[in-house]
Amino acid sequence: MTKWVRACARDDVEAEDLIRFDHEDRTFAIYQSPEGAFFCTDGFCSHEQVHLAGGLVMDHIVECPGHNGQFDYRTGEAVRSPACVRPNTYPVRIDGEDVLIAVDFERPG
Amino acid sequence: MDRRDYSLLGKDGQRAIETGLAGANWYATDIPRKTMKGLMKRSDGPAIRDTLIWLAALFGFAGVATALWPSWWSAPFWLAYGLLYGSSTDSRWHECGHGTAFKTRWMNDAVYQFACFMIMRNPVTWKYGHARHHTDTTIVGRDPQILSRRPPNLYKMLANLVGLVDVPLAFKSMIQLASGHLTDEERDYVPEAEWLAAIRVARIWLAIYAATVVLAVWMWSILPLMVIGLPRMYGAWHMTITGILQHAALADNVIDHRLNSRTILMNPISRFIYWNMNYHIEHHMFTMVPYHKLPVLHECIKHDLPAPNASTWQAIREAVPVLFRQLKDPEHFLVRSLPSTARPYLWSGREVAADAAE
Ligand code: FES
Numbered sequence: 138m139t140k141w142v143r144a145c146a147r148d149d150v151e152a153e154d155l156i157r158f159d160h161e162d163r164t165f166a167i168y169q170s171p172e173g174a175f176f177c178t179d180g181f182c183s184h185e186q187v188h189l190a191g192g193l194v195m196d197h198i199v200e201c202p203g204h205n206g207q208f209d210y211r212t213g214e215a216v217r218s219p220a221c222v223r224p225n226t227y228p229v230r231i232d233g234e235d236v237l238i239a240v241d242f243e244r245p246g
Numbered sequence: 247m248d249r250r251d252y253s254l255l256g257k258d259g260q261r262a263i264e265t266g267l268a269g270a271n272w273y274a275t276d277i278p279r280k281t282m283k284g285l286m287k288r289s290d291g292p293a294i295r296d297t298l299i300w301l302a303a304l305f306g307f308a309g310v311a312t313a314l315w316p317s318w319w320s321a322p323f324w325l326a327y328g329l330l331y332g333s334s335t336d337s338r339w340h341e342c343g344h345g346t347a348f349k350t351r352w353m354n355d356a357v358y359q360f361a362c363f364m365i366m367r368n369p370v371t372w373k374y375g376h377a378r379h380h381t382d383t384t385i386v387g388r389d390p391q392i393l394s395r396r397p398p399n400l401y402k403m404l405a406n407l408v409g410l411v412d413v414p415l416a417f418k419s420m421i422q423l424a425s426g427h428l429t430d431e432e433r434d435y436v437p438e439a440e441w442l443a444a445i446r447v448a449r450i451w452l453a454i455y456a457a458t459v460v461l462a463v464w465m466w467s468i469l470p471l472m473v474i475g476l477p478r479m480y481g482a483w484h485m486t487i488t489g490i491l492q493h494a495a496l497a498d499n500v501i502d503h504r505l506n507s508r509t510i511l512m513n514p515i516s517r518f519i520y521w522n523m524n525y526h527i528e529h530h531m532f533t534m535v536p537y538h539k540l541p542v543l544h545e546c547i548k549h550d551l552p553a554p555n556a557s558t559w560q561a562i563r564e565a566v567p568v569l570f571r572q573l574k575d576p577e578h579f580l581v582r583s584l585p586s587t588a589r590p591y592l593w594s595g596r597e598v599a600a601d602a603a604e
């Protein structure tokens with residue numbers, strides 16, 4: 138069974154922005170797209186151990202504050218080097234005012 | 247103290263990994279997220295304006311110089327052209343490599359490729375080398391882009407005012423890459439998936455230079471090389487001076503850019519050529535901020551930084567005596583005082599000698 142964890146309130150993340158969410162010994166990035174949809178990826182960039190929460194969201198792209206690598210935060214796809222590896226993405230559910238993420242989700246393949 | 251080992255596969259690099267100095271968390275001034283988002287925001291306008299002026303000047307000076315060739319009246323136009331070709335391309339390569347100059351991706355990429363060619367830096371290997379420079383700025387054995395080593399090689403610095411060291415090295419690297427080989431150090435910081443791209447660019451560039459040489463021989467004139475290739479030498483002086491001043495005479499093996507980087511207030515022409523990289527502490531601390539917002543960032547955080555150098559000349563006068571002293575005492579470096587409003591320096595790694603601060 139999927140384990141849903143409350144990450145934040147909807148209001149905690151501005152549209153076209155992200156915040157950091159730490160859970161147990163893991164860290165995530167929670168995004169709100171310009172259209173108001175929520176997404177979640179690993180917190181750390183896949184290039185080096187730099188947290189994406191200090192980065193910049195532009196439409197559906199997050200730019201890492203480490204070396205300006207970019208990802209599509211909806212899919213994790215790395216779209217600009219030096220980031221080459223896709224970080225994990227996690228399902229997000231809205232429950233009233235709460236943003237929940239499936240922290241134990243493992244994407245097939 | 248052992249002599250510093252700057253090779254990326256040597257003992258200092260290994261020590262930096264073991265001590266956690268490599269890939270460390272660096273000091274950053276607190277800036278509210280809202281302010282930071284405003285500073286990071288991308289736009290095309292300033293870089294389009296600057297690039298149109300830049301290209302018009304570049305082609306304009308080249309055109310007039312070529313038209314006046316071989317008269318000595320062409321000399322000032324060559325000097326101006328060389329400055330744009332051999333120096334301003336350093337900052338264009340750099341800013342577009344970060345992807346922050348323009349909002350539009352293809353514009354960054356186009357200017358990046360064009361500038362890389364002129365500055366003779368492989369767009370692939372240098373991009374990853376620069377990423378390492380940001381992760382491990384002036385960490386000995388980790389940063390592949392340390393211009394001012396300890397003890398410094400002053401002859402090399404002087405020779406590079408006209409590219410006498412860098413240009414032969416660039417051709418050596420180009421030939422090596424074109425023949426399908428990356429150095430061990432490049433293999434260390436360039437992902438394998440990118441090797442072919444680096445090799446492909448080197449081959450295209452070699453073909454362009456070969457064609458230029460053939461044209462020069464056919465015309466029996468140096469003119470084609472005055473337009474392509476040589477300006478990387480006769481126009482390199484500005485880039486060499488500004489590049490060395492970024493970190494020279496300051497601390498190494500620390501994790502606070504206020505200790506190892508230098509912000510200099512420069513005249514508007516130098517700032518145009520250098521695309522505001524004179525705000526160097528600010529750039530290293532917040533790489534996401536585009537060049538045209540760096541003056542605003544400087545105002546936001548200057549309470550937490552050492553006072554900027556008042557001019558390039560003043561920075562040279564500050565750094566040169568320290569470099570001379572480092573010839574005999576490589577442990578010597580400059581520590582600038584912080585204003586009372588600043589948070590203390592974050593030291594790490596090498597012990598700080600009690601007499602290090604001036
Ligand atoms: S740490 Fe994210 S791009 Fe390098």
